[in-house]
Structure formats: C-alpha cells, structure tokens
Amino acid sequence: xxxxxxxxxxxxxxxxxxxxxxxxxxxxxxxxxxxxxxxxxxxxxxxxxxxxxxxxxxxxxxxxxxxxxxxxxxxxxxxxxxxxxxxxxxxxxxxxxxxxxxxxxxxxxxxxxxxxxxxxxxxxxxxxxxxxxxxxxxxxxxxxxxxxxxxxxxxxxxxxxxxxxxxxxxxxxxxxxxxxxxxxxxxxxxxxxxxxxxxxxxxxxxxxxxxxxxxxxxxxxxxxxxxxxxxxxxxxxxxxxxxxxxxxxxxxxxxxxxxxxxxxxxxxxxxxxxxxxxxxxxxxxxxx
Ligand SMILES: [Zn+2]
Numbered sequence: 001x002x003x004x005x006x007x008x009x010x011x012x013x014x015x016x017x018x019x020x021x022x023x024x025x026x027x028x029x030x031x032x033x034x035x036x037x038x039x040x041x042x043x044x045x046x047x048x049x050x051x052x053x054x055x056x057x058x059x060x061x062x063x064x065x066x067x068x069x070x071x072x073x074x075x076x077x078x079x080x081x082x083x084x085x086x087x088x089x090x091x092x093x094x095x096x097x098x099x100x101x102x103x104x105x106x107x108x109x110x111x112x113x114x115x116x117x118x119x120x121x122x123x124x125x126x127x128x129x130x131x132x133x134x135x136x137x138x139x140x141x142x143x144x145x146x147x148x149x150x151x152x153x154x155x156x157x158x159x160x161x162x163x164x165x166x167x168x169x170x171x172x173x174x175x176x177x178x179x180x181x182x183x184x185x186x187x188x189x190x191x192x193x194x195x196x197x198x199x200x201x202x203x204x205x206x207x208x209x210x211x212x213x214x215x216x217x218x219x220x221x222x223x224x225x226x227x228x229x230x231x232x233x234x235x236x237x238x239x240x241x242x243x244x245x246x247x248x249x250x251x252x253x254x255x256x257x258x259x260x261x262x263x264x265x266x267x268x269x270x271x272x273x274x275x276x277x278x279x280x281x282x283x284x285x286x287x288x
Contacts, residue, residue, distance in 0.1 A: 025182045032178035036171065043167065047159045049221050057170070058163045060107055064127030067162070071111070071129035079116040081134070087114045090132050093147050093231075097154050098128070100229035108157065112150075120246055124153035126162040139246045144226075144235035151222030151231070159221060161214045168210060172202045216267060223268060223275045230283035233275035237265045 043057040058066070081087050094112035108128030121133040130153055132146070140146040156162070176198050183194050219236075227233040244261030279286050 025185075028178040028181040032175055035174065039171065045160065047217065049224060050159070050217055052217065054160070054164045055167045055171075056160050056163045057167050058126075060127075063160065063163045064109070067126035067129050067157075071125050071131070074131065075113060075115075078131075081114045081116050086134065086137065089143065089146070090114050090150070093143060093150055094130055094154070096229045097147060097151050097225055097231075101154060101158055101225045120243070122149050122153050124157040126157060126160065128154075128157050130154065130157070139242050140239060141242070142235070144232040145239040145242075147226045147229065147231035148222065148233075148236040148239045151226040151229075151236075152218045153222075155218040155221035155225060156214065159214070159217055161218065165207075165210070165214075168206060172206065176202070215264070219264060219268060220271055223271055224278060227275040227279040228282060230279065230285055232286075233272060233279055237268045237272075240264050240268065 039057070040055060043055050045054050045056045046052070047054055091112045094110065098108070098110045110128040110130070112130045112132070115131050115133045117133045118135040119133045120136045120139050122131065122136050124130045130150065132150065136149060137146070140149055176195070179194065179198060180191070183191050186194075223233050223236050226236065240261050
C-alpha cells in the first residue's frame with residue numbers, strides 16, 4: 001500500500017492488471033470450450049455392434065476418398081501380388097468376412113490386396129481398403145488365424161476408427177492453439193513448458209489410451225465377425241499369442257499401438273462364449 005501526495009491511500013495497480021490479464025487469458029480457452037461443446041454434440045455417431053458413442057466429423061464419402069488416396073499411395077510404393085494362391089485366399093477370406101459384417105455396415109466398397117514383404121503387417125483403411133503383407137502369413141499359419149487378423153482390420157474400418165482419431169487430433173490441435181494464445185504473453189520458457197506438457201498430456205492422456213481402446217473394440221468386433229463368417233474364433237487368442245512371440249525384439253510395426261498380448265488374450269477369452277455360440281448356431285463346419 002502506498003500514499004499519494006495528498007495522503008490518500010494508493011493501491012498498487014498490479015492486482016487489477018493481473019486480474020485483467022487472467023480474464024483476457026481465459027477468452028481463447030472459453031471460446032475453445034464453447035467450440036468443443038458444439039463440435040462434440042453435433043458430431044456424434046454410434047459404433048455398430050458395440051453401440052459405443054463416438055466423435056466423427058467426416059462424411060462417409062470424405063472418409064472413403066481419404067482411405068482410397070492413402071491406399072493408392074501405399075500400393076504404388078509396394079510390391080503388390082496380382083495372382084496366386086495367397087491372393088485368392090486373402091480375397092476369399094476378406095469377402096466372406098465383409099459379407100458377415102454386411103448387416104452392420106453395408107456401405108463399403110471392399111478391396112483386398114496382398115503385398116509381398118517380410119513385414120508381419122496388415123491394415124484396413126477407411127472405406128474398406130485392406131492390405132495383407134506376406135510376412136504375416138508365418139504368424140497367422142492357417143485360414144482361421146488369417147481371418148482373426150483380417151477380421152480385426154475390417155472391424156477398424158467398420159468402426160470408423162481412422163475418422164474418429166482424426167476428429168480427436170483436430171480437437172487437440174484446436175485446444176493446443178487456444179492454450180498457446182492464452183499463454184502467449186508469458187515468458188519463452190513458460191510457454192515451452194506449457195507446450196511440452198500439452199504434447200505429453202495429449203499423447204499419453206488421450207491418443208495412446210484411445211488407440212488401445214480402439215484395438216480392444218476391433219478385437220471384439222473381429223472375433224464376432226469371424227465367428228459369423230464360420231471361421232473358428234478359438235484361433236484368435238492363439239494367433240495373438242504367436243504375434244506376441246513373433247514381435248519380441250523386432251521393430252514393433254504391428255504391435256506398437258496395440259495392447260499387450262496378455263491383456264488382449266484375456267479379453268478375447270472373456271468374449272469367447274458369445275463368439276462360440278454364434279459359431280455353433282450358424283456354422284455346419286463347427287467342430288468341438
Ligand atoms: Zn489394430
């Protein structure tokens with residue numbers, strides 16, 4: 001507290017300035033919160049089979065177009081096999097799985113290709129563009145094993161996981177921008193610290209747990225789709241065990257964003273009674 005020349009009390013202006021600084025700082029954050037609420041509620045979709053609510057802001061056409069473009073890029077760079085036993089088998093399993101999944105999503109123009117490569121990998125892009133790398137066949141071993149991998153990938157596409165991930169990345173980008181504006185008048189080191197914390201927080205707090213929950217959802221849906229298509233669902237836990245062994249000490253192409261294979265196998269076994277019931281009811285080839 002200070003006195004002016006007339007003996008009246010003069011308060012330091014700092015607290016008021018500070019208050020004003022804080023309220024100005026809140027504006028971009030408040031705007032982001034409003035945008036977040038609007039964006040969230042206007043872009044809700046329901047995942048087939050699991051009934052989970054999800055955030056997706058792309059139309060099916062936009063999503064299909066993006067998937068198609070990326071697919072063409074990958075196929076142009078890789079050694080694609082055009083015919084042969086493996087190609088026939090992958091297409092047959094793929095079509096059978098897609099048909100079994102048709103009642104949950106009829107809108108896809110499925111395409112299945114085989115890439116000649118040592119990588120133990122497979123992927124499905126938005127809109128139903130699937131690729132299987134020949135390197136994964138050593139791990140899948142048989143058609144039930146291959147159907148477990150392909151069912152999982154097909155489930156990612158049906159559940160629109162790619163588009164959902166993009167929506168969250170967009171939100172993180174907007175949030176980071178709002179907070180960067182809010183701390184824009186702070187010192188360089190503070191700004192760096194806040195940005196570093198935001199980066200770590202969004203990676204470990206949002207994106208990684210998020211991709212693990214996508215993995216589990218794809219496991220569940222894949223298991224049910226494979227059983228509907230009359231592939232033996234009991235091969236799925238065995239396949240993921242082999243995958244875990246195969247990926248030990250290797251670059252983790254396929255496993256990096258996936259949950260540990262112990263967790264995955266435990267969950268698959270929990271869902272197994274449901275899958276086996278479908279398998280028994282629908283499939284004359286089911287053997288027990
Ligand atoms: Zn996956």
